[in-house]
Amino acid sequence: MKTKPRSYRFWNQQQKIAPYLFIAPFYLLFVLFMGYPLISSLVMSLYEMRGFQSRVFVGIGNFTDLFRDPIFWKSLWNTAYFAMGTLTLQLPIALLLAILLNSKFVKGKNVLRLAFFAPVLVAGVFVAIIFNLVYDQRAGLVNNELILFGREIGWLNEENYVMPAVILTGVWQWAGFNMIYFLAGLQGIRQELYEAAAVDGANWWQAFVHVTLPSLRPVIAFVFVVSMIGSLQLFDLPYILTNGGEPADAGSTIVMYLYKNGFQFMRLGYAATIGWVLFFIIAVISIVQLKLLGIFRDE
Amino acid sequence: MFHWRIDADSFPLGKGPMVMLFLFLISTIFIFARSEEGGEKLEFWIFANTHFEEYQARIPIFEAQNPGVNVQLINFGGTMHDKLLAAMLSNFGAPDLVEVEITSIGRFLKGAIDEVGFVDLRPRLESEGWMEKLVVSRFTPWSYRGRIYGIPHDLHPVVLLYRDDLFKAAGVEMNEVETWDDFIAAGKKATRDLDGDGTADRHAIVLDRRTESDYFPLLLQQGGGFFDEEGNVIIDSELAIETLEFFVSLFNEHEIATPVYGTWHGDPSNFAAMQDGKILSILAPDWYVGILKSQVPQMAGKWRAIPMPAWEPGGRRTTTRGGTMIGITTQCKNPERAWELLKFTYFDRGGLVNRYETTRIIPPLKSAWDAPIFKEPDLYLGGQPLGELFIEMAPDLPPRYQNPYWAEGADLLNDAIFAAVTEKQTPRQALTALAEKVRALIAKDQGRWGNM
Structure with missing residues (x-):
């Protein structure tokens, strides 16, 4: 059986991955600077800071x-x-x-x-x-x-x-x-x-x-x-x-x-x-x- | 066969993106490869421009005395406190030393005592004998639950700055004013309707009715406060109510006070009103005299100062307004070295004399007070030695107890004062409602996480 040349396989692989790599910088930055803070602030709204290092769960108390x-x-x-x-x-x-x-x-x-x-x-x-x-x-x-x-x-x-x-x-x-x-x-x-x-x-x-x-x-x-x-x-x-x-x-x-x-x-x-x-x-x-x-x- | 050729024609998106990628890689390498300056680094954050000039000139002397130490002085201006808060919350990125303003320190004292981001300086102050060398009441704004988190930068005693020429023209000798009753009598003689439209346009005193900046110092003068030493809310005490009644009466009953022109005492329109002879006196801390000198130098020679009128004969003739501390953060890696820099900037007599020269701020270090500069005649006050008057007042400064709820309390106190002066509420109603709100806020927090 004839195997595909290695370079051809690489070409196929990278064609699949490339689009994700191209959009990756935006999504990485988005997750880091928008997604994470958004979720973190939603979680935070259910807590209140007790001091600088600790917080207390208050449920919908803040609302x-x-x-x-x-x-x-x-x-x-x-x-x-x-x-x-x-x-x-x-x-x-x-x-x-x-x-x-x-x-x-x-x-x-x-x-x-x-x-x-x-x-x-x-x-x-x-x-x-x-x-x-x-x-x-x-x-x-x-x-x-x-x-x-x-x-x-x-x-x-x-x-x-x-x-x-x-x-x-x-x-x-x-x-x-x-x-x-x-x-x-x-x-x-x-x-x-x-x-x-x-x-x-x-x-x-x-x-x-x-x-x-x-x-x-x-x-x-x-x-x-x-x-x-x-x-x-x-x-x-x-x-x-x-x-x-x-x-x-x-x-x-x-x-x-x-x-x-x-x-x-x-x-x-x-x-x-x-x-x-x-x-x-x-x-x-x-x-x-x-x-x-x-x-x-x-x- | 697949070839990865790097040249402009084969790069996927063309020449422009390739150049951008190249620049990105170069700058990344540059940023990460940048070597830190050698030696031990001490980061020192401040927010006041006037302090920046002083420290910038003196830090090289400290560095020369401490070879291998590299002090990074950063002036963030008004946003510094927010940056400090973020650094302390994330437990990363705070400086070694930092100056904090008196109305901002409260928020940094929230939570359990061990979570406060400043080193307790009491052991160092006591073991090295500094407590007796400084004005002790001035530690109260920077202390909480027995710990001292900062060293006072200043005293900020308050005097009554007045227009000698215009009071004299009204037949008033202000040197004879001893009590607030005397001041009201003098003020009634000097307050005038200059343009004859039926409303006074020259007032004996200018007071801020939008914020606590004049009422609260008056309350401190009486020995009152918002919180006591134990952290109890005392803003609805009889003393506080009487003081607000008096404050309101200066506007509405005696009609000798004008609200600040513009939005605060440092507003350009307030300075314009002074120049037009519409304002005859101000409750002025030392730093405010410095501002006047720089903002309205053309008024040199027109002002004089006397101690504040007392509440009763023989009573306290001053109060305090504003302030700054220096503290060492718990993120500091070498608190001993930071303590040395702290002492160099705050306890060095030569430096403090230099500070007075540039900012007119009286230092809390008593041994510096006999320097000749404080006795020099002040031309802005017609040759009166103003430094001497401030120093005379300094030992009698009232304490101002600090509390983590100060910012919330002060925000509501502003509303209460405005409501009382505009007669929407009586002083008693306004302060009683305020105290209830702040007590409820504290009780709610304590219900959530217990007493701390």
Whole structure:
């Protein structure tokens, strides 16, 4: 019987193994830096650290504590408030800017595009420090130049104004960034669609509602989901702007509360629990959003 | 026949990936082959920029005195405490020596006594006779359950820094103020509505109502605290309630206090308000004077200092705010050598004089206090020898007992103070509710793992 040459066998073998070897680096890193910490944090949420080297099993104790914790609910509310602000204020502004920059009538588009985009290049920490001065109750730009409500608003000192201040800062920083996505989407809409609409007698509003918005659907879905996830993970901006969430936790967010519990209070089990609850919230909201926007629909 | 040829054309993904793989291999070899610097290594982590300059200048002297020792000084800034926590949790990667800030040390004291990541320095301090040479009350923030985990870097006594010119213009001689009642009377004369809009815009004192940073030092001055020496919660004591009532009255009843401009005492808008003459006094620890000098040098000559007003005639005229310790971690391989470096950085008279020159921080080592520099007139305070005043206050510093639950407690205390000043709760309601919350938190933990 004729045996296959050794080199042929090697070739066959390595052809089977090679694909796994090629994907191995990613999976090794994923297991090491994502898979293991994920499982470890899930396990951790069932424990509480007793000290630096020992822990105690508490079952679902951390979860039941969390749902009775008023600061958690306040942080959740603040985070949701910011997310709503992002959806109702920041994204419409971003879309409006994109439409303006996409129109034929606006001059100096390149300069404007850069100007609107520039804030996102500034590190969050600096944005927070700058806006700390802007919102200052007595010397700040907002209260000095725009007397909006006939009195000095304590943007960072009155509980009711802290989150609006954070939302407005978010608009300044991120609207230009999201504008770029919308602009790319607008530029991808075929001109013939508008011409056809015009032939059918559509005015600009009808063209916007029936041509522009449906064509932008994938972009809108992407921007909505990404902005929502980013909003729910809000941390550095309010942390610095409000000096750790004060006054009275008016600027506290879920991730800030997670950080405080994990690092400042050394309650790692509780922090892991907050992390998993946040994950669950983000997953549910993202799936609902994608469903509503019809991304799972077969085209 | 199968051939494995290594050249750009036959490499599976082309030239680019081959170059990347080559660079990866080279850098891997470089990283692993990099020889450690010879000799014994001592790693020293800090978080304060001002300390970095001081140690960077002095460590070469230590290295010269200890041939073969190589000190690696690393300044991680504000994130240092988180890195230290991670290193202690993983039982790997902690430095030999580390400086820790007073509001951050509590979390490192959680758990069983043997799990604390710092070496107990009490035996060394006692056997070498250092306890008597330092201000003893200053060990309390760094001690727990009988062990001493750190040596104080500072005392941080607090004085009342005030605008001499503006108080004088209001007909007030601040040198005559001895008690808080005197201060309220003086403050009422000096607080003004400058623009005539019906609300005061020049206030006798600026206080932080968002956090515990002014209320808590006032409570310490009274001899109170959040926790006592045994770790009991005492923030709902009559003393604590009275102190908060007084704190609130400065804003709402006497109307001589303004909340901090911006979000804290170091906010640029707070400094701007000082320059505009809107703030007439501050409760200032030594380090804050250093900050003022660097942030608003143009105000030189306008400030003066007196001891803090006392709660009753003849009472304590100071308190303490802030602080840093140095400790040796249990991961340190040569604690003896680390102890030598610790003494060199914290107990060397020449070094401490140099520290005062750069940071205005008064050292806890009593034998350094007679150095001429502390008696020098301070031009920022119109020639008043500020160092001398701080040193005069130092022996009377109140203790500040440390507790593993400080961070949780302080976070809730911030809310309680804000609720009381904004009149959402009375001081009694706010502090009683706070104490109940913290006691419940501790009881829950003890229910889980017993008393430790």
